[in-house]
Amino acid sequence: MIKKPLTQQRAWQIVLNRLRKKSLWILHYCTGCGAIELPPTKTSRWDMERFGLIPMATPRQADILLVTGYLAKKSLKRVILSYEQMQSPKWVVGLGSCTIDGGMYWDSYSTIKKLDEYIPVDLYIAGCMPQPEAIIAGFGELIDRIEKGVACGWKDYYRNWRWYKINQQKVLGEFDTKVDIAREAEFYRLKNGSKEYQRKN
Amino acid sequence: MVLLRAGIYILAAFFTGLFLMGLGRKITARLQRRYGPPLWQPLYDIAKLFSKRTNISHGLMMDFSVIILLGGTLLSLFFLPNPYFKDFLASADIIVLLYLLLLPSLGMALGVGEVANPNGSIGISRALIMLLGYDFTLLAVVVGLSLAYGGNTYFVDIVSQQGGSFIHWNLFRFPLFALAAFFATLGMLKLEPFEVMVAPHEIATGPMVEFGGRYLGMLFLQYSFALFIEIGIFVNLFLGGGGIILFTLKVISVFVVGVLVNNIFACFRTEQAVKFFWKYPLVLSLAGIIMVMAGK
Numbered sequence A: 001m002i003k004k005p006l007t008q009q010r011a012w013q014i015v016l017n018r019l020r021k022k023s024l025w026i027l028h029y030c031t032g033c034g035a036i037e038l039p040p041t042k043t044s045r046w047d048m049e050r051f052g053l054i055p056m057a058t059p060r061q062a063d064i065l066l067v068t069g070y071l072a073k074k075s076l077k078r079v080i081l082s083y084e085q086m087q088s089p090k091w092v093v094g095l096g097s098c099t100i101d102g103g104m105y106w107d108s109y110s111t112i113k114k115l116d117e118y119i120p121v122d123l124y125i126a127g128c129m130p131q132p133e134a135i136i137a138g139f140g141e142l143i144d145r146i147e148k149g150v151a152c153g154w155k156d157y158y159r160n161w162r163w164y165k166i167n168q169q170k171v172l173g174e175f176d177t178k179v180d181i182a183r184e185a186e187f188y189r190l191k192n193g194s195k196e197y198q199r200k201n
Numbered sequence B: 001m002v003l004l005r006a007g008i009y010i011l012a013a014f015f016t017g018l019f020l021m022g023l024g025r026k027i028t029a030r031l032q033r034r035y036g037p038p039l040w041q042p043l044y045d046i047a048k049l050f051s052k053r054t055n056i057s058h059g060l061m062m063d064f065s066v067i068i069l070l071g072g073t074l075l076s077l078f079f080l081p082n083p084y085f086k087d088f089l090a091s092a093d094i095i096v097l098l099y100l101l102l103l104p105s106l107g108m109a110l111g112v113g114e115v116a117n118p119n120g121s122i123g124i125s126r127a128l129i130m131l132l133g134y135d136f137t138l139l140a141v142v143v144g145l146s147l148a149y150g151g152n153t154y155f156v157d158i159v160s161q162q163g164g165s166f167i168h169w170n171l172f173r174f175p176l177f178a179l180a181a182f183f184a185t186l187g188m189l190k191l192e193p194f195e196v197m198v199a200p201h202e203i204a205t206g207p208m209v210e211f212g213g214r215y216l217g218m219l220f221l222q223y224s225f226a227l228f229i230e231i232g233i234f235v236n237l238f239l240g241g242g243g244i245i246l247f248t249l250k251v252i253s254v255f256v257v258g259v260l261v262n263n264i265f266a267c268f269r270t271e272q273a274v275k276f277f278w279k280y281p282l283v284l285s286l287a288g289i290i291m292v293m294a295g296k
Helices: A008-020 A034-042 A073-085 A132-148 A153-159 A161-172 A181-187 A195-200 B002-031 B041-050 B060-077 B094-100 B103-114 B118-148 B155-160 B175-189 B206-210 B213-238 B244-264 B270-279 B281-295
Strands: A024-029 A053-055 A064-068 A091-095 A123-125
Touching: A008 A132, A008 B041, A024 A073, A024 A132, A034 A064, A034 A132, A064 A073, A073 A161, A091 A132, A091 A153, A123 A132, A153 A161, A153 A181, A161 A181, B002 B041, B002 B060, B002 B213, B002 B244, B041 B213, B060 B094, B060 B103, B060 B213, B094 B118, B094 B155, B103 B118, B103 B206, B118 B175, B118 B206, B118 B213, B118 B270, B118 B281, B155 B213, B175 B213, B175 B244, B175 B270, B175 B281, B213 B244, B270 B281
Parallel strands: A024 A053, A024 A064, A064 A091, A091 A123
Antiparallel strands: none
16 A cells, blocks of 8 residues: 655644544434434443444534434435535444345335445444444444544545435435535535446446 | 733633533533543534534524624623633623623524524524523522622622631522522523523424534534633632632532532423522522611
């Protein structure tokens, strides 16, 4: 691996990433079944506030969108709305097998199978259900990635928003969140590179 | 030189407030048998919030509201008797300070008015209703104390007359006022029995619902100053102020008692909270005034 030269901008980013990893506020999206594993993670036995992880009430204030379990097509809409209201840098964590490949709902007509096709997921925590130890370990991994600056799902969303929008519209039909993604992508100076994805599809 | 000392005072107040916020979270965690976050977690939170790259504004008034909020709080910082910066205190009237304490709520209301989120409107209306509760109580306490000192409302005089031994503290001379003012302080700090305005489980942090990124960072800054000021008022009125170390220790101890109360009690509803203020602390302070009048 080639080491990049340490410019002033990059040094500043390293400092910011170190600060960001210490304070992560989670927006729980728990319409699936995973939510029952979260209270023990928060309370005295596993205590996730040690790492600066606390639950937050609104998308505007949150850094992590935690999606637990399966998503019905109706609730996918709300997830996308919440995700687009969050302020960058932001991360998505998929909890449970259902977010990876549909899990036990793999042949259901009303749920989506891969969360990654609709919003960029930074980290999956596999299991049905993942226990609090697994959740803590997963967040530890996410914290490491944030420090290294490799958890960049939100940039991926702005780079390939056309691909994500096509996927969303395949499931939801005509669906507009009224968030101007193209303008926001321009604000972050992220060029649209959806060609690669179109080939894959 | 004055500017330098003012800067040192602002920094000291900021870090005291931050320390209190961290300490509160740590005590809460320990009471729930958790380890809790690091003591300087609020500092990381503020740094994180200011490093957010999107900061969604809903209009010019929302931008101004955080400035009014922080400006009003910084202004009231200089009218509080404190061991760091005493240049403006000769003319610091406690009534002026009570007026200035209203500014943050009004600034918040201006900002939330532009945000079309119903949770925000509910939150700010609750905050203004709560103001009716604790502000009347605090005003009655201040009137009573100034009557006891011959109609003098200069804050420094009230502090200086408690000098010497701790027996001279107003806490022991006027225990009724102290109790009423302690409840008012809890209401001002939005601690638990009176936490109707924020209520994250109910109205999604109320007025702050649409404030994220740097806006929320400004609100965190404001809260750290507000902690220092609002506890500082109680310390000055009833515990006799003091030097840098003594003042800080008194502020911390009052806050610790507040946090313990916060963890024991559940939350009132808005009308219950106002009813409570009008029933007990206000009546206590009125009884105190009658006792002061009778003693003359």
